Amino acid sequence: MLPIRGDLFFYPRCSIKFKVLPNILQAIQAEFKGLVVRSWDADQVHVRSYPPKGTEKFAKVRVYGQNTEAVMKVKGAFQTMLEGVPAVAK
DSSP states (O other): OOEEEETEEEEEEEEEEEEEHHHHHHHHHHHHHHHHHHHHHHOOOOOEEEOOOOTOOOOEEEEEEHHHHHHHHEEEEEEEHHHHHOOEEE
């Protein structure tokens, strides 16, 4: 926290944005909602998704917070979620 003037303070933030195909985001929706809740409860990191606007092809996912290490941890969890697990026929 850096004092600016008087009672006004500046809180630096770390922010990461992803562009994701909407179909992929929909496929991992249950896991994604769990990540949103866990990241806020554990580290107070925000995870937000924004649908594509107009002619955009990609949805956006934003991960942000004040603690850089916590944001990087959530970023890694989201990337792992996007990698997925290959399906194997039995």
